[in-house]
Amino acid sequence: MSAEDRKKWDAKYADAAASESRPSDVLQNVVDLLPEAGRALDIAGGAGRHSLWLAERGWQVTLADISPIGLHQAARRATDRGLSIDTLPIDFDNQPLPPGPWDLIVSVLFYCPAHWTRFASALAPGGVLLYLQPTRRNLERNDRPPFQFLLPDGELPSLIPGLEVLHYEEGWLADGRHDALLVARRSSDEATR
Numbered sequence: 001m002s003a004e005d006r007k008k009w010d011a012k013y014a015d016a017a018a019s020e021s022r023p024s025d026v027l028q029n030v031v032d033l034l035p036e037a038g039r040a041l042d043i044a045g046g047a048g049r050h051s052l053w054l055a056e057r058g059w060q061v062t063l064a065d066i067s068p069i070g071l072h073q074a075a076r077r078a079t080d081r082g083l084s085i086d087t088l089p090i091d092f093d094n095q096p097l098p099p100g101p102w103d104l105i106v107s108v109l110f111y112c113p114a115h116w117t118r119f120a121s122a123l124a125p126g127g128v129l130l131y132l133q134p135t136r137r138n139l140e141r142n143d144r145p146p147f148q149f150l151l152p153d154g155e156l157p158s159l160i161p162g163l164e165v166l167h168y169e170e171g172w173l174a175d176g177r178h179d180a181l182l183v184a185r186r187s188s189d190e191a192t193r
Contacts, residue, residue, distance in 0.1 A: 014069050021047070021049055021052070021077065022049060023049050023050050023052075023053035024049075024050065024108055024132065024174055025174050026108075026132055026173050026174050026179070026181055027050060027053070027106070027108065027130065027132075028053075030130065030167055030181070030183050033128065033166050033167055033183045034104055034128055034130065034183075035103050035104060035126070035127070035128055036058075037057065037058040037059055037060075037103075038059065038060070038102075038103025038104060038124070038127075039059075039060050039062070039100070039101070039102050039103050039104070039124075040054050040059040040060065040061045040062070040102065040103065040104040040105070040106065041061075041062050041064060041097070041098060041100070041102045041104070041105045041106070041122070042054070042061060042062070042063045042064065042106045043064055043092065043097075043105065043106065043107040043110055043112065043115075044064070044065050044066070044092060044107065044109075044110035044112070045063045045064070045065055045070075045074070045106070045108075046065055046067065046070040046074070047070045047073040047074050047077070048063050048070070048071075048073065048074025048075075048077055048078065048085065050106050050108060051063040051074055051078075051085050052074070052077055052078060052081065052083060052085070054104070054106070055078060055081075055083040055084065055085050056081070056083060059104065060086075061085045061086065062085070062086040062087075062088055062098060063085055063086070063087050063088065064087075064088040064089075064090045064092075064098055065087075065088075065089070065090070066089070066090065066091050066092070068089055071087040071088075071089060072087075074087060075087050092110070092112050092114070092115065093114070096115075096118070097115055097118055097119075097122045100121075100122040100123065100124065100127075101122065101123060101124035101125075101127060102122055102123055102124060102127055103123075103124050103126075103127045103128070104127060104128050104129075104130070105119060105122060105123060105127070105128075105129045105130070106130045107129075107130070107131045107132070107133075108130075108131075108132045109132060109133060109134070109145075110133070111133055111145070111148075111149040111150075111151075113159070116159050116160045116161075117160075117161060117162075119131075119160055119162075119163065120160075120161065120162030120163050120186050121162070123163075123185075123186040124186070125186055125187065125188045125189070126185065126186065126187075126188035127185065127186050128166070128183060128184065128185045128186075129160065129163060129182065129183070129184050129185075129186075130181075130182070130183050131156065131160065131180075131181070131182045131183075131184075132173075132179055132180070132181050132182075133149075133150075133151050133156070133179065133180055134149075134150050134151070134177045134178060134179050134180075135150055135151045135152070135153045135170055135178050135179065135180050136150045136151065136152060136153055137153050137170075137178040138150055138177050138178040138179070140178070141172075141176065141178070142176065142177060142178075151180050153170065153180075154170065156168065156170075156180040156182050157182060157184070160182065160184065162186070163184035163185060163186055164184060164185050164186075164187060165182065165183075165184050166183045166184060166185055167181070167182070167183040168180075168181065168182050168183075169181050
């Protein structure tokens with residue numbers, strides 16, 4: 001991402017009303033597929049709506065995002081709620097995933113193909129990836145995100161190798177978007193290999 005991208009996200013998070021604090025309904029609907037607790041990485045999590053939800057459930061969360069303003073808001077919200085989260089300024093277009101292993105990686109509405117092949121190795125054995133991103137079909141009803149940030153319909157599981165699919169669906173899932181939702185787990189047998 002460029003400095004221009006960083007400014008765009010900072011402007012969004014500077015508007016407190018635009019920074020959602022409630023986690024995605026989709027995340028809450030698949031909570032039974034997630035590990036109970038451990039180390040979680042929230043990729044491009046902005047002002048921390050998913051990080052805070054996880055921290056409330058006992059997770060040790062690292063929120064990684066390009067926006068210092070979003071990270072500051074998340075840290076403030078955590079403190080206000082008596083929670084602890086780690087924040088990490090990172091440009092995922094030019095930097096690797098933060099070192100794991102992670103018991104959970106959450107990526108909601110962030111198109112990051114450069115990291116798709118790295119998710120499995122970043123997860124701990126038995127760790128879970130939750131990935132939610134609009135598909136190209138989203139353009140039937142919405143102008144955003146633009147085409148270059150949309151997933152090919154039906155292809156998400158094949159784009160993220162090395163994980164066992166626990167749940168996959170596509171549809172008009174939340175907020176009027178046509179999304180692909182993948183919940184997948186790294187084999188726990190890999191610890192003994």
